Amino acid sequence: MGIVERRERLRNQVRSDIVKTAKEIAREDGWTAVSIRKIAEVIEYSPPILYEYFESKDKLLEAIRVEGFDFLQAEFVKIKSHFRNPEKQLSEVARCIWVFSVENPEIFQVMFNLEGAYCDSKRVYSHAMNIRDNPVWEMIAVLRPKSGEMVTKTYYEWWCLTYGFISITMTTQPRYAFAQAEPIYMEGVRRFIKSIM
Template structure:
């Protein structure tokens, strides 16, 4: 398990420095001083490596979301903290966020992870929204989808379109939009 973690960490370090297109099994193997066949024992190919990083990224965010739900009672406060945690995650781990959302050359054809993440079943953010806006399920689902657009969409635009710290795509604007959205669905 330690080698598997080392492979993931090395892939992320290469991506952070050179971008995901520069990540290859050969480059990872050279960096950690193992042969490529050893790496293939842990990951079938680059796609399976990206899939593992994607799943781990969503798992890390979801663990943080569950902690927030346990810590705060107010659904509005919970969702505000979820938005802030999402922003911080993307800022501190951009290479993982890129994999999570097929950005920066970290493309994966798999839709399985997204379907699982967007599902309302056992989804703590959906539960927060349901508590925030307790209506019928269709209304909660719509609000939940809008939440993804407001939070993740803003971050993705920041990462793909906006220059670093320019064009007003900053944390203050992000949180202002999150708060405005939450007020609009009250």
């Protein structure tokens, strides 16, 4: 009975087509241009079909947001195992976020509601910020072995710094200026790391 498997495969295909199309439109014309109807047109289905895969537009954005956070989380885990020095680990994490935001601006925008992207789900934010199993939290804990509460505070600051930098740059600077903004960002990060050591 390959029928049910084939159907399942087709379902997954359509689902990923929806996500892919949303990102493509966003990348080309910004998230304000992304609509259910436009996605439907591209994947050659009628609009209501999308509701077979996502219960709302917001949930579709949430899926993309989760994808982004999960990807970064996985990268952080890799960095943690590839480098010993927590200072080095943190600066690599910072660089990783930067590169991600430059290469996948449309995902980053959904993750942080930038440039007209708007997704309600705060749940995901909180999850990403969560201490549990968070490699960056642990890096900071090694770098600055204090109470858990203190580490959480520092982690919060780290988060604000990197987020602030990238989102301000993404929002105010034109694309071509990103390259020259990166060293300023990395220098700021390094200064922060030094200031907490």
